[in-house]
Amino acid sequence: MSDYRNSTATSAASVFDKVFKPGELTFGLLTPLEGYPNSDTPTMRNHTALATLADDLGFAALWLRDVPFRDPAFGDVGQIYDPMVYAGWLAAATRYIAIGTAGIVLPLRDPLAVAKQALSVDQLTGGRFILGLSTGDRPSEYPAFGAEFENRSERFRDAHTLITAAVNQSFPVHQSKFYGTLDGSLDLVPKAKQARLKTVAVGRCGQDISWLADNMDGWIWHQSNIELLPTVIESWRAACGPQVFKPYGYGTFFELDRDPDAPLRVRHGIYGGRKALIELWKRQRDQGVSHVALNMRVSSRPVKETIEELGESVLPLFT
Template structure:
């Protein structure tokens, strides 16, 4: 297969995802689920988390009923952004989390695909999927930190094209035996080599994280799910309508969003937004999420970095008062 065309041939949504329990734990029709973006702690005053007690926190989140833990791909500390994510490499850390949890889905949000070799990404992702018992979700992005590109000797201006080409190559490497492919920006496969291991179910769920500089029609026809940052009701309605319009003969990918999150200690506190941080009390939060579920939002990934309360306290309140209302549906 020649992957050098600008618009790759879209793959139909595989029926296997309907039986893919870890994917359906996060993206299930008619349901709204919740995940946490690592690190599993609040660190509002520092770009670096402590990463203390993170094994116990992962087990706590697993037992609390959250659907997922998401790992970011942040190779450098960039003072202009002031946040180094979970610090540890996402694939290495995903393997660690797989060994200390039992049920929760583990995903990346997202691997900066134009900065990585897709063959190695395919190998790493399939390895984590096997070691986690098939609980891995591969979220892929183009990144939001231009300063990282020169460090990798990568072209920042063509990252959208390289993202599409690498995405298609990942599909082949995980789903085909002895694949053949010719690429513009990566290598050539002549059919004499097979990448092992393969994902547990062959079709590893692949998500777009952020817009990834892609048109809506490409996202609608190629990704298994989409996590962005848009949480406005009107905009969500427009996004879902556009995905349905462009999906063609496949089911539109489910939509979710990621947000910085600060659960107010007062359960009656109204919602307040501070730039990209939502501070909100429990009652207003439940009302907000019920409305978003009705719109068709499938998943919310919560980043507790700016939380004014300890993460364990927030997780306990969510587990007791919020998650049961949505998990029971």
């Protein structure tokens, strides 16, 4: 059982620093905790029990996706449930594991409502919440919300600045371009369990790397060319500055082969037996990857088996 699992619940106020540690690699699971390679919709069977299992085995985080609609052209509805509502449900079923969003499609939501929801979940989880933000990858959803797709990057910056002011200041004064005005007469409650609610960029969010480095506390991108990964991390570190640790992680489709000696295969995801995966992840840890979020949607193997094998034979090697 991993050291993360052995942490006490009362120390969860520093959950961000447990999920993202300099020189170490942790693992998270993207919801739904289910393989559904031949459908766009998961069954969500046993999802609460699987989340509890992941918590017990020492996974660092559960990441919840923000997919408002079923778009047949895209072919994936994520975990079906709204991520903030689902986060509250999972908070009651788990004790140690971080619960994060990957990520809230910020240009489609009211930023003050997002801030209120994030702070509420943060308090209800005892500080186990991580707010991951994105601009999404589905242009078809923008007209349904009456939102412009073309200015999503600018609105993301504006919304993030408003959230930062409302969450981390008392009776803030802030003028937003696209949203509302805070004149110092109102204070958003509750406040975060930590001194500050940290935010993670999920994807590029329509921004250049320097903006992400200046304004976000970490970056989770997609699995890129594994040979080019050191260059990506070097660019990120250069943008953050030599004295600042801001973690880099990635999300990827994933299938764990039953044969522990099966070779590594990398295409639209990572596939292989645990021995090859251990070697890959040790190398990536040394290159500077702090967190890997595994999406088992493509897996034909029962997810319970995968979670158990990772928890028993892989996670202990990285803690």
